[in-house]
Amino acid sequence: MLRFALRRLIVALLVALTVMVLSFMLTRLSGDLAISIAGASATQADVEIIRRAYGLDRPLVVQFLDWIGRAAMGDFGESFFFKARVADLIAERMPITLTLGLTGLAIALIVSIPLGMLAAVRENTWVDRLVQVIAMFGQAMPSFWLGLILMITLGLQLGWLPISGTGSWQHYVMPGIVLAFSAIPALTRLTRSGMIQALGSDYIRTARAKGLSRLSILGKHALRNAAIPVVSIAAVQLGFMLGGSIVIETVFALHGVGFLAWESISKNDFPVVQAVVLVLALIYIALTMAADLLNALLDPRLRSA
Amino acid sequence: MSAPLLDIQGLRVEFGDTAAVRGASFTVSRGETHCVVGESGCGKSVSALAVMNLLARGARRSADRLVFAGQDLLALPERRMAELRGDRMAMIFQEPMTSLNPAYTVGSQMAEVYTRHRGGSRRAALDRAAGLLAKVGITAPGMRLGQFPHQLSGGLRQRVMIAMALMCDPELLIADEPTTALDVTVQAQILRLLAELQRDLGLAILLITHDLGIVARIAQRVSVMYAGEVVESAPTAALFADPSHPYTRGLLACVPVPGKVKREEALGSIPGVVPRIQPGFEGCAFRDRCAHAAPVCAGPVPRQRGEGAHEFLCRLPPGWTATERAA
Numbered sequence: 001m002l003r004f005a006l007r008r009l010i011v012a013l014l015v016a017l018t019v020m021v022l023s024f025m026l027t028r029l030s031g032d033l034a035i036s037i038a039g040a041s042a043t044q045a046d047v048e049i050i051r052r053a054y055g056l057d058r059p060l061v062v063q064f065l066d067w068i069g070r071a072a073m074g075d076f077g078e079s080f081f082f083k084a085r086v087a088d089l090i091a092e093r094m095p096i097t098l099t100l101g102l103t104g105l106a107i108a109l110i111v112s113i114p115l116g117m118l119a120a121v122r123e124n125t126w127v128d129r130l131v132q133v134i135a136m137f138g139q140a141m142p143s144f145w146l147g148l149i150l151m152i153t154l155g156l157q158l159g160w161l162p163i164s165g166t167g168s169w170q171h172y173v174m175p176g177i178v179l180a181f182s183a184i185p186a187l188t189r190l191t192r193s194g195m196i197q198a199l200g201s202d203y204i205r206t207a208r209a210k211g212l213s214r215l216s217i218l219g220k221h222a223l224r225n226a227a228i229p230v231v232s233i234a235a236v237q238l239g240f241m242l243g244g245s246i247v248i249e250t251v252f253a254l255h256g257v258g259f260l261a262w263e264s265i266s267k268n269d270f271p272v273v274q275a276v277v278l279v280l281a282l283i284y285i286a287l288t289m290a291a292d293l294l295n296a297l298l299d300p301r302l303r304s305a
Numbered sequence: 306m307s308a309p310l311l312d313i314q315g316l317r318v319e320f321g322d323t324a325a326v327r328g329a330s331f332t333v334s335r336g337e338t339h340c341v342v343g344e345s346g347c348g349k350s351v352s353a354l355a356v357m358n359l360l361a362r363g364a365r366r367s368a369d370r371l372v373f374a375g376q377d378l379l380a381l382p383e384r385r386m387a388e389l390r391g392d393r394m395a396m397i398f399q400e401p402m403t404s405l406n407p408a409y410t411v412g413s414q415m416a417e418v419y420t421r422h423r424g425g426s427r428r429a430a431l432d433r434a435a436g437l438l439a440k441v442g443i444t445a446p447g448m449r450l451g452q453f454p455h456q457l458s459g460g461l462r463q464r465v466m467i468a469m470a471l472m473c474d475p476e477l478l479i480a481d482e483p484t485t486a487l488d489v490t491v492q493a494q495i496l497r498l499l500a501e502l503q504r505d506l507g508l509a510i511l512l513i514t515h516d517l518g519i520v521a522r523i524a525q526r527v528s529v530m531y532a533g534e535v536v537e538s539a540p541t542a543a544l545f546a547d548p549s550h551p552y553t554r555g556l557l558a559c560v561p562v563p564g565k566v567k568r569e570e571a572l573g574s575i576p577g578v579v580p581r582i583q584p585g586f587e588g589c590a591f592r593d594r595c596a597h598a599a600p601v602c603a604g605p606v607p608r609q610r611g612e613g614a615h616e617f618l619c620r621l622p623p624g625w626t627a628t629e630r631a632a
Binding site: 201202203205206207208209210211212213216221224225298299300301 | 409453
């Protein structure tokens with residue numbers, strides 16, 4: 001297990017390095033940074049001064065190594081627009097995004113695993129079909145629309161939940177539900193198909209021949225084998241929720257990392273964009289690694305892979 | 306003679322419009338090894354699963370009588386049936402490679418049967434598991450308990466399955482082709498093991514097989530199944546000495562006997578395949594493949610008694626001699 005974890009870590013580091021190169025190059029390829037920093041009214045001389053001031057006249061390799069060296073120390077430079085340290089900007093907004101993402105994932109898992117198990121146990125009955133129809137609706141529903149509908153019903157008409165801001169835990173419930181809805185269809189279907197496969201297997205027949213309780217057969221013997229694809233996809237979904245929640249954060253006025261990314265892209269605030277892309281990519285890498293390690297714990301055969 | 310441990314009369318299993326078992330009857334006495342033989346698709350595995358109530362969803366089971374140790378299994382709700390399974394009746398399967406859960410250790414899978422039915426600590430259950438692994442001939446049982454199924458060979462996994470089946474000292478062990486997936490030397494070891502366990506523990510074994518060599522070696526009693534029916538049932542020696550159903554004779558003719566088979570002579574075979582039988586079928590199901598078929602074979606077939614406990618299902622009289630096959 002330790003060797004597996006070590007090998008997985010090395011792979012993760014290599015991926016991280018690749019991502020760093022890519023995120024660095026992407027911002028440089030999007031145009032002459034000195035010109036966009038200087039603004040529309042700047043003269044050629046102003047641009048040259050800015051180019052030198054920000055070190056943009058140095059060779060790319062030197063700029064890259066310099067950036068990486070600082071990034072490793074937690075220094076992502078300063079935002080052009082916010083006039084604040086990029087690291088502080090991200091640190092300030094990350095808790096909001098993390099809370100939102102974890103809430104969304106928790107809701108998604110709590111809903112989709114029992115739902116998927118139910119559909120599998122009742123395969124090809126009306127229960128199964130109903131679950132699949134629900135999953136399809138979830139897939140088809142735009143999240144901003146669901147968000148607005150919830151705000152109108154739960155927020156304005158019933159007055160149960162606050163509709164915007166980040167003051168209390170209640171503020172995270174509605175956006176969490178909306179975010180969960182984007183993950184529920186895939187997780188439900190994966191749980192269902194994994195459970196159907198597991199329930200048809202010989203070891204489940206053995207478990208039944210041993211006279212084990214229904215709870216033990218479903219929850220212990222079948223679910224553990226069905227969980228592996230669910231864990232992998234849940235990790236990717238969480239990454240998506242952390243990085244891709246721009247729409248939700250905008251709808252609910254949550255100033256998280258997604259919102260920050262959107263603001264800085266529209267303002268061409270490249271140190272922030274670069275840092276956000278890097279941080280989210282690192283989170284993705286960490287999540288997939290965590291999923292692989294969790295799966296290796298679930299299925300011993302993966303440890304030797 | 307006391308009542309048999311397992312008494313099956315008129316067992317029927319249907320899947321959709323296919324009748325897999327059509328009124329099969331046989332009994333297993335305490336401490337006896339009873340073999341059910343027949344070719345693929347004759348309903349022998351389905352019969353075994355029907356006894357355990359492990360049939361796939363969609364299967365319909367009925368019987369005139371299905372009694373285990375004095376309990377009517379037909380009247381038993383699934384919850385009570387689950388209490389019997391793994392405790393008083395256990396089962397091992399044809400596929401040792403896939404019958405153990407890949408996600409749990411051998412020890413954990415063995416211990417849970419015991420704690421489920423007998424309670425007690427996991428520690429005590431693991432101690433018992435180690436003892437049984439040693440009993441089924443596994444060296445270093447303590448180490449094996451901590452291993453996962455994928456770390457064991459097929460033969461070892463089948464031994465683990467057998468040891469697991471014995472965790473609660475069952476009265477009946479149903480073994481569904483336990484050696485089919487194993488190579489020949491391992492087959493012999495597993496059979497010897499089953500015979501020893503039967504002798505030492507007084508276990509009754511219902512062994513499903515298509516291999517007459519296995520029957521000759523370990524069975525006290527044999528039932529031959531064909532197309533969902535028991536066509537002949539007899540003590541092993543009587544069956545081999547005096548096979549009475551044309552199908553049984555055909556099966557025995559397929560087995561080469563050293564010293565008896567002449568080099569130039571072709572080994573026997575039964576033409577055709579087992580027919581798919583639909584509910585409501587009448588007459589002898591073997592008649593299309595039988596060299597002795599007559600028009601009366603399409604009508605009701607008499608169940609005849611030979612000497613001792615020898616029964617067979619055919620119009621021909623006991624001790625009939627083979628007439629020349631119609632060319």
